[in-house]
Amino acid sequence: MKCRVCRDRAIIDIRRANANFCAEHFLRFCRDQVQKTIDEFDMIAPGERVLVAVSGGKDSLAVWDLLVGLGYDADGLYVGLGIGEYSDDSGDYARRFAEQRGLRLLEVDLREEYGYDIPTGSRAARRSPCSACGTSKRHLFDRAALEHGYDVLVTGHNLDDEAAVLLGNVLRWQVEYLARQMPVLPAREGFPRKVKPLVRLGEREMAAYCIVSGIDYQVDECPMAVGNKHLGYKEALNELELRSPGSKADFYLSFLRRARHLFAGAVASEEGGVADEVELGACTRCGSPTPGEVCAFCRLVERATATTAPVELTPRSATRGAPGGEDG
């Protein structure tokens, strides 16, 4: 198997692109796809400060590496979720990556700073671990990006992630989610701009990118995610991809081009009423935007810590180890 570009020995075949690449040209392919995505969706302007949500897994470390390689000013933020050895190892991968490259990694530890971890907190709050984890990370990433003056928050969602989410949303016709499934969410009051530069690259390519680039990452799956619906959707889509290469990319990218606007219109009319009825105020605990008195994160913290040590939920810095953070 030969590289499409140089005819040297290929290391990877990308069937949806009908292309094989050697290591050098595979890395170039990844960089080109990310730059194309950033440009197409106006994700990051020159000179903007970027915060990458880092988990220690392949996607977040790869996107951080790619952005720095493309010349963007990107720092990382790692949230310690307290999922036993898995989280300990994940944090180590993130720290090593940053140290080896001289990059700045901010950290937040749920147990130290908010008094709960995902396993015990989700149980106490009667939430699924993935739900509690998602609520926690969304809040902390948003808050850190705003507190530390970043222009944009980057996540490592790849093509497989987005296609799986799309499948789940279509299966239930969740039009409000479909309307918002975009690679860019613009900044709004209390929320940073959020972008997903990896949406043209699959999981297999991201794992390959890390191996070829010498990025050591957390390979093991989160023990709390085993058997969840999202993984099931990915497996189903990979069965389709095996039979019909390009199915995942067609499904997701064609949705963006041809279908999302249809849902956006439908939701706008549906939400007209909601917009009139619901205004975002400031959470009485932390000050984050919320349609209620207390935001979803603070409600989670309250329930998650109800049976453990009480936690002072006054507004405070969301990150540690980061000069320039603001309290309040």
Place this chain on the structure above:
Amino acid sequence: MHLRNPRREVTVDGPMLVSVLLDRLELNRESVLVIRNGEIVPGDTKLEDDDRIEIRPVISGGAVGTDPTPAEVAPR
């Protein structure tokens, strides 16, 4: 041969093409990478008896990122 998630070791007689190996193990080529002696190899690579092979899954999941749910954002 070393397989991950769950971690296990299996022994397969070579020589054998990567694509044939994955078929025999009933693994979807879209869901794994095959690494021989530390380097990724494509499906048409012939594996020999003395090769050290890792088959690494590439699928990860869990809390799906930072997209806000409708309840957590204001209407646009």
